[in-house]
Amino acid sequence: MTRRSRAEDFLELVERGRRGRLKLYIGFAAGVGKTYRMLEEAHALKRRGVDVVLGFVESHDRADTQALVEGLEVVPRKQYTYRDVTVEEMDLDAVLARKPQVAVVDELAHTNLPVCRHRKRYQDVQALLDAGINVIGAFNVQHLESLNDLVERATGVTVRETLPDSFLKAADQVVNLDLAVEDLHERLRTGKIYAKDKVPRALERFFTEENLATLRELALREVAESLDRATARPLPGEGDDGSQRSAAWGRVLVALSSYPRHAATLLRRGSRMAGRLNTDWFVVYVETPREAPHLIDAEAQRHLLTNIEKAKELGAEVVRLRARDPVEGILDFARSHGVGHIIVGRSHQPWWKQRLGRAVDMRLVREGRGFDIHVVAFEPREEGRRP
Numbered sequence: 001m002t003r004r005s006r007a008e009d010f011l012e013l014v015e016r017g018r019r020g021r022l023k024l025y026i027g028f029a030a031g032v033g034k035t036y037r038m039l040e041e042a043h044a045l046k047r048r049g050v051d052v053v054l055g056f057v058e059s060h061d062r063a064d065t066q067a068l069v070e071g072l073e074v075v076p077r078k079q080y081t082y083r084d085v086t087v088e089e090m091d092l093d094a095v096l097a098r099k100p101q102v103a104v105v106d107e108l109a110h111t112n113l114p115v116c117r118h119r120k121r122y123q124d125v126q127a128l129l130d131a132g133i134n135v136i137g138a139f140n141v142q143h144l145e146s147l148n149d150l151v152e153r154a155t156g157v158t159v160r161e162t163l164p165d166s167f168l169k170a171a172d173q174v175v176n177l178d179l180a181v182e183d184l185h186e187r188l189r190t191g192k193i194y195a196k197d198k199v200p201r202a203l204e205r206f207f208t209e210e211n212l213a214t215l216r217e218l219a220l221r222e223v224a225e226s227l228d229r230a231t232a233r234p235l236p237g238e239g240d241d242g243s244q245r246s247a248a249w250g251r252v253l254v255a256l257s258s259y260p261r262h263a264a265t266l267l268r269r270g271s272r273m274a275g276r277l278n279t280d281w282f283v284v285y286v287e288t289p290r291e292a293p294h295l296i297d298a299e300a301q302r303h304l305l306t307n308i309e310k311a312k313e314l315g316a317e318v319v320r321l322r323a324r325d326p327v328e329g330i331l332d333f334a335r336s337h338g339v340g341h342i343i344v345g346r347s348h349q350p351w352w353k354q355r356l357g358r359a360v361d362m363r364l365v366r367e368g369r370g371f372d373i374h375v376v377a378f379e380p381r382e383e384g385r386r387p
Contacts, residue, residue, distance in 0.1 A: 020129035023173040024108075025138040026223060028215035029207065031193035032179045034138035035059065038104050039068035041136060045102055046072065055103040055128070055135075056090035056121070062192060075103075082113045089116055092124045095133070102134045109143035109161040122163045139163065141219040145314060146271040148264070151218070155211040165271050166315030168222075176223035181212045225275060250340010250372070252281035254316070255330050255360070256307060262345055262376075263307040269376055270343050271314040277341075283311040283318045284333055286326035327363045334371060343374045 025034045035057060045052045053073045059065040075098060078091035089112055095103055105128075110121040118124050125135050142151045145162040152158055168174065185207070187193055194202055254270035256263060267283065274281035285304070311318050323329030334342060347359035361375045 018132055020132050020134040021172045022125070022129060022134070022170060023136045023175070024168065024171045025136070025175050025177055026168075026219055027138070027140050027177045027179075028142075028219040029140060029184060029212055030060075031184055031187050032177045034140075034177055035106055036065050036068065037175075037177060038106070038136050038138055039065065039072070042072055042102070042104050043068065050102055051100045052102040052104065053095070053098060053100040055095045055105045057104060057106045060193075061195075064192075073100075080113050080115050082115055087113055089113060090121060090124055092117060092127060095128060096131055099131070099133060102136060103128055105135055105137045108137045108139040108167075109163045111161050120163065122167050126167075140215075141222055142215055144168065144222065145310075146268040146275070147218060147222075149268055151215070154214045155206070157206055157211070164313040164315065165275060166313065169275070169315065174223055176219055178216070178220065181209055181216065184212060185209070250277070251279050251338050252277065252341045252343065253330070253334050253337075253339045254281065254283045254311070255326075255342060255344040255364070256283055256285045256311075257326075257345075257360075263303070264310060266343060266345055266376060267307070267311050267314055267316070269374070270316065273341060273343070273374075274315075281316050282333075282337065282339070283308070283316040284321060284330055285319070286321045286323050286329040288322075288324060288326060327360055327367060330364065331368055331371075334368075339371065341372045341374060342368060343376060346375055346377050 025037055027034045039054075039057065042052050042054065053075050054069065055075055056077065057069060057074070059069060075091060075095050077088035078094070080087050080089060090105065105121065105125055108120075108122040108125060112119060112121060112124070116124075118127065122137075122139075125137055128135050141147065142155075142157075142159045143162050144165055146165045148159060148162055184193075185203070188199055188202060188207055191199070252270050252274040254266050256266065270281050270283065285308070308318050319333065321329045321333060323332075330342065333339070342364060344361050344364055347361045361373075364371075365373045365375065
């Protein structure tokens with residue numbers, strides 16, 4: 001898998017295979033130039049004879065960006081009326097029917113209206129890729145699902161629109177658009193990002209120097225790790241040796257209870273660790289006799305199903321085990337599946353069980369010889385602000 005950024009390199013990928021290829025531009029904030037660079041590449045591809053269209057591009061009324069839209073074919077957006085409000089979304093069916101070689105799609109973490117075919121725009125992109133259409137897309141690093149808690153702790157901002165790390169990992173090329181924080185502030189003050197009346201509020205809240213420095217570091221680290229994952233993948237013909245080299249670090253297992261209050265945090269932690277180790281990861285739920293589906297209440301069942309779907313979105317293999325003792329079930333599975341790291345939340349069982357060492361987390365630490373046991377402590381969530 002290549003991670004080079006030139007238009008001609010992406011063209012080489014376009015000409016191979018049936019499924020569409022995916023190129024992603026990642027930034028750390030609005031205004032670093034993701035849309036601008038995608039449009040520049042679209043013009044470069046068009047000059048080389050590639051059939052390229054704009055599936056969805058948002059210029060945010062920036063004159064320089066809007067000027068680059070000129071000369072490129074734009075697939076008209078589709079209007080939906082929802083709760084008496086008319087909203088424009090990408091017309092997925094129209095792009096599929098047009099079937100270009102390359103479609104440019106912006107703001108991939110966007111949540112579609114409930115009346116659309118897919119809940120998220122990145123899922124629209126997956127449909128384009130499945131249809132053999134190559135896609136160039138963009139999003140900001142804070143929209144990665146596994147970074148959600150970290151971004152909130154570091155910046156005080158709750159990012160509500162996310163996309164799974166598995167989407168990033170599936171990309172054929174990843175390009176980081178870096179910019180000095182001072183230069184981004186200058187662009188903001190001169191009205192090149194938001195209207196001038198919104199600039200003071202942006203500088204006080206999301207666009208503080210500290211926030212931007214943190215997000216910039218996350219973006220640089222994320223792209224560096226994606227490069228490491230690409231280099232560590234086995235080459236064609238490498239066979240089992242490549243996968244064994246990856247698994248030498250030990251796979252990751254997240255232990256999930258039937259109704260964990262902080263399941264999303266555990267899942268993000270597992271996704272991040274597996275990504276850094278470039279290895280597979282499992283989400284294991286042990287169903288004890290007391291937790292059979294007909295015995296747990298409807299709310300717990302709903303939360304469990306939601307957490308399972310979230311785990312699959314993040315790229316985990318979800319396994320449901322039946323065992324009388326959850327600790328034994330987890331450890332048996334871990335020993336037979338090459339697991340090296342077990343992630344579990346700090347127990348919320350009664351104090352006397354914890355004092356006697358009978359809580360699940362303490363038992364895993366005591367009985368899980370040969371494994372790295374990661375017990376995750378949870379901080380109370382504070383209400384953040386949406387960027």
